[in-house]
Amino acid sequence: MHDLAVRGGMAVLGWAVVRCDIGVSGGRIATIAERIEDAAEVVRADGLLVLPGGVDTHCHIEEPFPEGGFQEESWESASRSAFAGGTTSVVAHTPQFKGGGLIEQHRAARGRAGRAMIDYGFHQIVADPSDAAMAEVPALVADGVGSLKAFLTYDALHLDDAGFLRVLQVARQNGLMVHVHCENYAAINLATRTLLAAGCTAPKYHAVSRPPVVEREATARAIALAELVGQPLHIFHVSCADVAEEIARAQARGLPVKGETCPQYFTLTADDMDRPGFEGAKFMCSPAPRTAADHEGIWGMLRRGVLDVVTSDHCGFSYEGDRGKAKNGRDAAFDAIPNGIPGLAARLPLVFSEGVSKGRIDLPAFARLVAENPARIANLYPRKGVIAVGSDADLVLWDPEREVTITNALMQHAIDYTPYEGMAVTGWPVVTIRRGEVVMRDGVVRAAPGSGQWLPRPSRPL
Ligand code: URP
Ligand code: ZN
Ligand code: ZN
Numbered sequence: 001m002h003d004l005a006v007r008g009g010m011a012v013l014g015w016a017v018v019r020c021d022i023g024v025s026g027g028r029i030a031t032i033a034e035r036i037e038d039a040a041e042v043v044r045a046d047g048l049l050v051l052p053g054g055v056d057t058h059c060h061i062e063e064p065f066p067e068g069g070f071q072e073e074s075w076e077s078a079s080r081s082a083f084a085g086g087t088t089s090v091v092a093h094t095p096q097f098k099g100g101g102l103i104e105q106h107r108a109a110r111g112r113a114g115r116a117m118i119d120y121g122f123h124q125i126v127a128d129p130s131d132a133a134m135a136e137v138p139a140l141v142a143d144g145v146g147s148l149k150a151f152l153t154y155d156a157l158h159l160d161d162a163g164f165l166r167v168l169q170v171a172r173q174n175g176l177m178v179h180v181h182c183e184n185y186a187a188i189n190l191a192t193r194t195l196l197a198a199g200c201t202a203p204k205y206h207a208v209s210r211p212p213v214v215e216r217e218a219t220a221r222a223i224a225l226a227e228l229v230g231q232p233l234h235i236f237h238v239s240c241a242d243v244a245e246e247i248a249r250a251q252a253r254g255l256p257v258k259g260e261t262c263p264q265y266f267t268l269t270a271d272d273m274d275r276p277g278f279e280g281a282k283f284m285c286s287p288a289p290r291t292a293a294d295h296e297g298i299w300g301m302l303r304r305g306v307l308d309v310v311t312s313d314h315c316g317f318s319y320e321g322d323r324g325k326a327k328n329g330r331d332a333a334f335d336a337i338p339n340g341i342p343g344l345a346a347r348l349p350l351v352f353s354e355g356v357s358k359g360r361i362d363l364p365a366f367a368r369l370v371a372e373n374p375a376r377i378a379n380l381y382p383r384k385g386v387i388a389v390g391s392d393a394d395l396v397l398w399d400p401e402r403e404v405t406i407t408n409a410l411m412q413h414a415i416d417y418t419p420y421e422g423m424a425v426t427g428w429p430v431v432t433i434r435r436g437e438v439v440m441r442d443g444v445v446r447a448a449p450g451s452g453q454w455l456p457r458p459s460r461p462l
Contacts, residue, residue: 001038001039001040002023002024002025002030002031002036002038002039002040003024003025003026003039003040003041003436004023004024004039004040004041004042004043004393004433004436005021005022005023005024005036005038005039005041005042005043006021006022006024006043006045006050006395006397006433007021007036007042007043007044007045007046008021008044008045008046009022009045009046009048009049009050009397010048010049010050011032011049011050011051011387012049012050012051012052012363012364012366012367012387013032013387013388014364014372014386014388015364016364017049017363017364019034020032020033020034021033021034021035021036022036022050022387022393022395023036023039024393024433024436025436026436027392027393027435027436027437028390028391028392028393028435028436029387029388029389029390029391029392029393030389031389032387032388032389043397043431043433043438045397045431047399048397048398048399048400048430048431049363049397049398049399049400050387050395050396050397050398051086051366051367051371051387051395051396051397051398052367052371052372052384052385052386052387052391052394052395052396053086053087053088053089053371053384053392053394053395053396053432053433053434054082054085054086054087054088054089054347054348054370054371054396055087055088055089055090055370055371055372055374055375055378055380055384055385056082056087056089056090056091056311056312056314056344056347056370056374057090057091057260057309057311057374057375057377057378058091058179058236058237058260058262058311058312058313058314059078059090059091059092059093059311059312059313059314059344060073060092060093060313060314060315060316060340061073061074061075061078061090061092061113061314061316062074062075062078062112062113062316063092063093063094063095063316064095064105064108065323066095066097066156069323070112071315071316071317071323072316072317072318072321072323072324072414072415073314073316073342073413073414073415074112074115074414075112075113075114075115075116075117075118075120075452076115076116076117076449077412077413077414078090078116078118078314078316078344078413078414079116079117079118079445079447079449079452080117080412080413080445081314081342081344081345081411081412081413082118082344082345083117083118083432083434083439083440083445083447084345084410084411084412084429084432084440084443084445085344085345085346085347085348085349085411085429086348086349086396086398086429086432087118087344087345087347087348087432088118088119088384088394088396088432088433088434088439089118089119089120089121089375089380089384089385089394089455090118090119090120090121090344091120091121091122091123091147091374091378091455091457092109092113092120092121092122092123093122093123093124093125093149094106094109094122094123094124094125094145095125095127096124096125096126096127096128096133097127097128097156098127098128098156099128100128100133101132101133101136102124102126102133102136102137102140103136103139103140106122106124106140106143106145109122110122110143110454113452113454114450115449115450116449116450116451116452117434117439117445117447117448117449117450117451117452118434118452119384119392119394119434119435119452119453119454119455120452120453120454120455121144121145121146121378121380121454121455121456121457122145123145123147123148123149123179124137124140124145124147124148124149125148125149125150125151125157126148126149126150126159126163126167126170127151127156127157127158127159128163129159129163129166129167129170134166134170137170137174137176138174141174141175141176141459143456144454144455144456144457144458145176145457146176146177146378146379146456146457146458146459146460147171147176147177147178147179147378147457148167148170148171148176148177148178148179149178149179149180149181149236150163150164150167150178150179150180150181150222151180151181152164152180152181152182152183152184152185152218152221152222153181153183153184153185153188153218153286154181154185154286154339158185161221161225164180164222164225165225165228165229168225168226168229168231168233169229169231171231172229172230172231174459175459175460176459176460177232177234177377177378177379177460178226178231178232178233178234179234179235179236180222180233180234180235180236181236181237181286182215182218182219182221182222182235182236182243183210183214183215183218183286183287184214184215184217184218184221187210187213187214187217188209188210188214191208191209191210191214192209192334192335195208195209195334196333196335201331201332201333201334202274202280202334203273203274203278203279203280203281203283203284203334203337204270204271204273204274204280204334205334206273206280206284206286206288206334206335206337206339207270207273207288207289207290209334209335210286210287210288212239212240212242212243212287212290215238215239215240215243215287216242216243216245216246219235219238219243219246219247220246222235223235223246223247223250223255223257226255226257227250227255232256232257232258233255233256233257233258234257234258234259234260234309234377235247235257235258235259235260236260236311236313237260237261237262237265237285237286237287237311237313238259238260238261238265238287238298238301238307239261239265239287239288239289239290239294239298240265240290240294240297240298241294241297241298241300241301242297243287244259244261244297244298244301244306244307247259247306247307248301248304248306251306258308258309258377259301259306259307259308259309260307260309260310260311260377261298261301261302261307261309261310262310262311262312262313262343262347263310263312263343263346263347263350263351263354263420264283264285264289264313264341264343264419265287265289265290265294265295265298266295266298266299266350266354267295267350267354267420267423268283268289268419269289269290269291269292269294269295270288270289270290270291272289272419273288273289277330278325278326278330278331281319281325281326281337282319282325282341282417282419283341283419284325284334284337284338284339284340284341285313285315285339285340285341286339286340299354299355299360299361302355302361302365302369303360303361303365308368308369308373309369309373309374309377310347310351310369310370311347311374312342312343312344312346312347313340313341313343314342314343314344314347315338315339315340315341315342316340316342316413316414316415317338317340317341317342317415318414318415318416318417319416319417320416321416324338324416325337325338341419342411342413342415342417342418342419343418343419343420344411344413345410345411345412345413346406346411346418346420347370348370348396348429349404349406349425349427349428349429350420350423350425351366351369351370352366352398352400352425352426352427353424353425353426353427355369356400356427357400357425357426357427371384371385371386372385372386373385378457379457379458379460380455380457383455384455392435393433393435393436394433394434394435395431395432395433396429396431396432396433397429397430397431397432397433398427398428398429398430399427399428399429399430400426400427401426401427402426402427402428402430403424403425403426404424404425404426404428405422405423405424405425406418406420406421406422406423406424406425407421407422408421410443412443412445430442434447435453437451
């Protein structure tokens with residue numbers, strides 16, 4: 001007897017799209033068969049696709065600020081938003097503050113995530129690779145942290161070459177993946193000072209201060225240093241094909257380098273930051289959104305497999321409020337506006353609509369980009385990211401024909417806006433199942449705070 005059966009849907013099983021039933025026992029997929037009769041609960045999926053639950057390996061949730069306080073997206077609100085959009089697992093970030101350690105922050109982050117409904121893991125940010133901090137890495141590994149995150153820009157976080165090399169070395173010694181934000185810190189600072197001195201302060205100058213070359217240079221440098229150390233590398237939030245070419249060149253040379261992109265890089269442009277007044281701040285993230293032509297470049301790189309993961313880079317900054325975009329006033333210069341935009345719930349609908357509905361990718365590719373490949377890079381596969389016997393029963397029942405106009409209410413996050421407001425999408429999640437439990441049906445999320453599970457991610461010694 002199964003606990004639950006999903007009946008009559010078209011399931012995406014790796015490369016095959018098959019009409020079948022899926023039986024769940026003890027939170028895992030127990031049976032995939034033409035017909036499953038014995039089930040305590042049945043979820044009808046006629047006319048729907050059955051997809052693996054989304055895996056979003058780049059999120060910022062309830063992160064503390066160096067000056068105190070937390071981002072306003074809590075683990076509970078982020079879980080609601082994730083389920084509303086068909087995502088069932090996330091990997092978020094634990095910060096390190098310069099001069100501080102790792103373990104204390106990690107324990108605190110795990111404590112906050114105790115309220116999660118979604119399953120979760122953490123990347124450990126390294127902002128200060130001191131001997132003392134690096135000595136704490138084995139303890140993180142023992143607790144299931146499978147990756148380090150390095151930033152090559154941002155005042156509070158950036159690493160110089162020596163610092164980045166140290167992170168690469170420690171990661172190699174401990175079998176960890178390194179994820180990296182690639183932009184040239186000095187170049188951005190120079191451009192920012194020049195723009196501000198000329199009175200160019202509006203949100204649109206954010207994009208001018210960090211053009212693609214700034215991202216391309218840092219990407220090439222990060223790859224070269226990882227090659228030197230012999231450390232696999234994952235380049236976060238690639239904004240355009242020009243940057244992805246650096247990854248393609250590394251891959252052609254056989255280097256273990258992979259790349260991620262996010263929906264903002266095929267739906268938004270730098271012009272969005274030129275909306276009237278302070279409105280442009282709603283679209284401000286780093287790297288900056290580029291041009292409409294760059295959207296096609298990103299799709300080309302996704303089809304080639306140079307980029308093979310699409311995450312949200314979900315960032316909990318509202319427009320209003322003392323922690324939001326306008327926290328330094330509506331006339332704040334672009335460099336005083338928090339970077340980052342929310343996108344947890346919008347991710348799957350945007351990739352599906354722009355990708356599958358518009359004929360740019362097929363269904364199996366969609367499932368790989370939003371579920372299987374993120375699970376693989378995070379070392380969560382095959383527990384997560386795939387519909388297979390023995391995997392967690394994380395499933396999304398998806399209506400491929402449903403036409404929806406995105407609104408902030410549909411996102412169900414704690415943030416007071418979505419940068420995708422008013423965008424029309426074709427394809428929408430109607431039921432989300434997490435480890436065999438229906439946690440979202442027709443937009444109504446029902447799950448107990450604290451029901452999310454910590455996802456230990458084993459290290460992979462080289
Ligand atoms: O603008 C962004 N992306 N903010 C979030 C932090 C980061 O860079 O990933
Ligand atoms: Zn980043
Ligand atoms: Zn990020």
